[in-house]
Amino acid sequence: MTIYCDESGGVGAGVIVVAAISLPGTMADELLTRIRDVIGLRGELKGSRITMAERAFVIELLARTGARTIVVQALTRDLAAAAASGKPPSDLAIYAHLLEHVVDAWLPETGGCVELVIDDGRYDARLNSMVRDDVQRALGQWGKASLADSRRSAGVQFADVLANSFFQMATGSDRAPRLETLMAPFLENGAIRHLTIKAIN
Template sequence: MTIYCDESGGLNAGAMTFAAVMLTPEAAADIHKRFRGVTGLRGELKGSRISVVERAYLLELFDRAGGRAWVAVAERDTLAKNADGTMPSDLALYGALLNSAVGHWLPETGGVCTDVVIDDGRYDPKILSHVRAEIQAGLGQWGRASLADSKRSDGVQIADVIANSLFNIAVKSPRAARIERIIEPMLASKAIRVAEQTRVP
């Protein structure tokens, strides 16, 4: 299995979410093929660019394929401040959310070799290489952590849509109520699970 990772939002937007999605590469490719064939989508699949109906269809395909996700969520209003009274930095929060989302998966992999693929678009490559190294240390001999251009990764693009869905709900966007109804069955079945982040270690 592969864990695909992507984030959405930021503290300046009211919340940051980080999705760690478990799918085989073949399942991710099949979801994209079907979704693009039906919707006619060209280019990169982004949660911020698709309609609510398209989102519902993609998440239905994800659920049917047996996809599962852990999503770490931090809301600005409930996030503890640093000791000096400042808010955690964007990078520090990103790292904490990534560690939480991926960390929730590792005990469930049962020792099966797992690859973790992280979107490389948010920060400088040098910074992300340190993030990748930390995840690799956690995986040890059981898998490999790598960075990927989201435009070339079906799984990372699916993770983007899931992270964006939880971001919309966290900030109570105009689409939040409809998105919440879409993912409600997946939350109930634990196909999607949420870990709330209230402090940055």
């Protein structure tokens, strides 16, 4: 099973969100081609660049094809409140912890054979490699962690749309009420699981 991960937000934004999506077989590329044809997309599919109607089309299409997603988020105010120092951990520490939590949440459902594909655009090459190695340690013998350029990975682009959607919900953007309405049935039927981390030990 291949799981694609992307993130949205940061310590400065008050929340970091990681979305990890699995699609049946090799469907990611086929779906992205379909979306490009329908909405006239040129370039990378990014949650920050599409309209609400286009976002709804993407989410509904993913759900129709059996995609499943785990979204993990952490609010920096919660992490600061739980820390002895009264300050949140670093952006890197939070991001790495969220990815580890993704591994913990997904592994029981994968049958012990998983490839976790992580967007390589958040940090520089050295830090991205550190994150990948940390995730590989979390996976152990049960899978492989790799980095991917989101421009060349349809699955990572879908993860971006989901991460951006939950980021907007967490930060109370103007789109938040409509996004909550959009996501509600998929949260209810389990196609999307939404987890919030309150502390990092």
